[in-house]
Amino acid sequence: MGDEARQVVGARDAGATREAGERTQGLGPMAAAGGEPAHAASSVEYVQLALWQVLAKQVALYTMGESSSLPEYDAHRLLASACFVLGVDPDDPRPDAALVQALATEGPEAVFERAVAQVEREAARTEVLWKDVCLSAPLLESIALKDTLESLHGFRTRYVPRFFAHEVPADIDYPLAQPVPESLQGVAYVNAYLERLLIENRFLQRFDVGRCRRLLRAVHPQCGELILNLFEPVAANAVGCALAGCDVRGLQLDEAGYARIADGLAGCAPRVLARKLGEAADAACDDLAVDDGPMRASVRRLGEQLAPRVATALRCRSLEGVFVRWV
DSSP: OOHHHHGGGGOOSHHHHHHHHHHHTTOOSOSSTTSSOTTOSSHHHHHHHHHHHHHHHHHHHHHTTOOSOOOHHHHHHHHHHHHHHHTOOTTOOOOOHHHHHHHHHHOHHHHHHHHHHHHHHHHHHHHHHHHHHHHHOOSSOOHHHHHHHHHHTTHHHHOOHHHHTTOOOSOOOSOOSSOOOTTOOHHHHHHHHHHHHHHHHHHHTTSOHHHHHHHHHHHOTTGGGSOOOSHHHHHHHHHHHHHHTOOTTTTOOOHHHHHHHHHHHTTOOHHHHHHHHHHHHHHHHHHTTOOOHHHHHHHHHHHHHTHHHHHHHHHHTOGGGTSOOOO
16 A cells, blocks of 8 residues: 555544545546546556545544544554455555456445445354354363353444454454464454364364363363363374274274384375375364365364474374373
């Protein structure tokens, strides 16, 4: 985003907002066919001017016309929200071609309103995802998981797509085995988080709760009080059982099983080791009759990511640090 658009963030009075409105007055659908937006020398400048127009209206709505000034903090939040809603990356001046075309043919305000409606639909989907996650939550002690789900309860009532769509009004403490990219914001982050958590929960449902509980307590006696992902140790042991030729649902390896893993993986190059662990993850999913594509991909990804730890464990002759021994 150019310096011109960033000046809005520092606006402390109505002057900058009025300037935004004056400069973008009449900015809307293209005046002529051809593809290059009217009133702008380039698509980058066109998107900047469109943001000025959207922001000017947002400021007016936010203050309800009762104030002639806006604190810098609030101006920054409104701009960040507008960028999120429109799909504009403030750190990348190159706009998406589809966005430029939409702004040119429909006008900034129409595009923004349509985008807000889409964000609101995603917020409605959050409620469905949250319920599914709660219903699938394993009967395993985890304060972090419990607190996170409680914090996400009623997310839609606190979420403000109109003005602060990029924010997450919730405390998400429970870690995923595969974290959501930090580049995601607002409801996009929350829904991606819940989708991944749902996959993890449903995988855990395929195992006996008592066995999972004993395995996790072997990881740490107070595992329920720690900020600990529940899926990762269970999935890792499932992969280990597949490697060792043990019962995957049993989640337990014996001495012979550890020896078979060590013999089968000894001397493997890093790439070969990751491939074998990925294949073991696939085999574990086959034994568990997992036919869900995203779930299989999650388990395989975890298996492949175990490669550095397994390599270290083989050198130290302590595979129990990767595939947990429990009784």
